[in-house]
Structures are given as C-alpha cells and as structure tokens.
Amino acid sequence: MKFTKKIAAAASFAAVLLLVWRALGYPGLDYREDAPLPTGLHPVVREQATELIRIAADKGIRIQLVEDFRSFEAQNQLYAKGRTEPGSIVTYAQGGESYHNYGLAVDFALKSKNGNLIWDQKVDMNGNGKTDWEEVATIAKSLGFEWGGDWENFKDYPHLQMTFGLSIRDLQMGKRPPDSQ
Template identity: 60%
Template sequence: MSASKRKPTANSWILFLLVMGACLFIYFQSENVKEKKNVPLPTKLHPVVEKDKEKLIKRAKDKGISIVVTDGFRTFKEQDKLYAKGRSEEGDIVTTVRGGESYHNYGLAIDFALKTTNGDVVWDMQRDSNRNGKADWMEVVAIAKDLGFSWGGDWEFKDYPHLQKDFGLSIEDLKNGDRPPEQE
C-alpha cells in the first residue's frame, strides 16, 4: 500500500491531539497574560487617597473624635521589614503580605489610630471619647466607608487600623503597571 493511502493509526491520532492541545494551551495562556507596563512606582499617597484622608480626619474631629494616620505610603523595603516581624524578626505578626503585595506600596492605603486628649495614640476599639454611646473606632470606620474606603476589619485576616481605596484594581493589576486616575 502506498504512503498516501495509509489509514491513520491510533498513535498518530494521539500525537495529533497532543500537539493541538499544546497549541491551544499556549494560545489561551498568552491571551490571559497582561503585558506589564513600564511605569514608575508611586512614592507617596495617591492624590484622591490624600484628599479623602484629610476629609476623614476633619469629619472625625467634627464628631469629637481625634484620629492620627499612623501609616500611609510604604516602600517595598518597608513592607518587607514589617513582614519580617514575628517571622525572622522579633515582634508580633502585623501583616500577611510582602513588599509589592500591599495597597500601601501603591499609595492607596492608610492606617489610623485614635488620639487621646493628652496626646496618646491608642488602638482602643471600645473607646467612646465623645460620649455618644458609640465606639469612636467604628464611627471613624463608618466615615471612612462613606468616603469610599474599604476596611481591613471586614477581612478574614483582621487589620482593624487599615483603610484602602483600590479603584477596582487588584494587586496584580498594580504590579503590571496599572494605576488609578489622579482624580475621581
């Protein structure tokens, strides 16, 4: 029988299917991979986050609650140093993410605490310094949410002082160079 009249064998069908499968896998993988943009990393709080941070402080003060922002923009190196706490360094674990994995690293997050009348900074979630029967902490969280922040206290790993605005961007988006607009 000539080569042109041979019937395909089971092995040739298997080989054909494997090659086609590999081609489809490569095609769909390339479709799902975003091209990384070459944009500089932020070096300070995003302007919208900065503006809303100031609104948060003022609105809390209008309710008789004094707050202080204890952290804002963080470099990858600073994030890695925090990540080391409770792991390779002494102290309690304060974060679950390394540099590049936090919204702080992109200027999109702040941490806050309450400030007492004598100037002490406290993380007392039960404190009611304005004596209205509501915890000051939760009043601040409500103001923050009204300003569009999301709160770390709503997460599985609780981060009660943490507030962030992600502008619909994931950490992967930010790593790939996507940035939120400078204004809302």
C-alpha cells in the first residue's frame, strides 16, 4: 500500500510540474503554439534555390522551379489526386504534413532549350556522362537541401527541402527556423 501511495504522489507531482511548465510557455523549448504559418518560401530556401539554378546553368543544365510554397488547402487538393479525385497519387502528405506548407521545400524540373519541362531521370543534356537529375541533386545537397530522390520508401525526384533540423511535428507545433543560417 505504501508503494502505491508513493507512485500516486510522484504522478501527482509530475502532473503539477507539467502544468506549471506549460503555463510558463514550455521553457527550454523554442516554439510557440501561436506562431503564424508562413505565406511564402523561407528566405534562405529561396536564396539557395536561386543559387542552385545558377550553378546548374554554369554546368549546362537548365532547371525550373515548378513548385515552392504550398498552402494547406493546395496540399489537400494534391493529396486528393488518385484518392477522391482523378489522377495518380503524387503525395502521401496532407495539409500541414509537407515541408512545402512551411515554405521549406521546392520542386524542380529539367528544362530543354526550347523551354519544355523534362521529367526523364536518365537525360544528360550537358553530355558529361552523368544524369542531370543526379547532378542537380548533388549541387542541391551541397547547398544544404535534402533530396527526395534519396528517400527509401517514396522516391520524389523533383523534391528538395531544407528542414533546419525541424521535424514536421515541430513545425505543426509552431516551431519555425530562423530567417538566416
């Protein structure tokens, strides 16, 4: 019986500490539950994406950003494709579950000389024996991006993201990266 009372007392004490910690705004954690949602691409992501386009062009590879910031509503519309709307499944992330929703991701495509977008993963427009997608991914990673083509379960070759060490859960809870690295 004494052991049960000690456990109950410890649990009560922990609950009180948790309530106090929450009332104080979770000291030690760098997020706010009321942090506003971004409305555009994060400035560092924008700057590095612009640099990616420049470096790729210097190597003879033309790329175009085809997507960057995406609202929760737009994300949900994309998620519906292949499920409740016609088309193929292109994402497994609903609104609030994608780095695009927080301005931390971009999608790119290769671009031909006549301006057509190229989705062929094996193309080598600059003729150096390396696929242009792999070359762009290597450049992007050197600039701090993570590449969706490296993912194990769902390869997303056009996708590049900068997480700043934040998980989707962190972002959902209101934590935001600084405006510069």
